[in-house]
């Protein structure tokens with residue numbers, strides 16, 4: 860076996876990245892620390908991931924590579940950050956124009 864084959868195989872296994880929806884949304888904080896993001900940004904990134912054609916590949920890669928930072932496949936990889944779609948915890952930041960209430964899923 861040659862190392863060239865191994866390199867080609869590795870590159871091929873990451874080809875899905877070029878089709879990620881996040882590539883066109885560099886304005887969002889995909890690699891920021893969770894406390895440096897707003898609920899709205901997390902919700903927006905999560906919604907984009909939900910409709911991303913390579914979400915399964917992305918989730919598999921993050922899990923396989925034991926990624927512990929950044930926003931991948933619909934959630935921040937920091938284990939202490941709640942899953943956006945698992946409960947109301949993602950939307951507790953006060954929203955403009957709502958009198959200090961949380962956003963979608965927040966307390967009314």
Ligand code: SF4
Nearest residue numbers: 879881908911917932
């Ligand atoms: S699932 Fe989300 S983080 Fe992963 S490639 Fe798609 S848009 Fe990017």
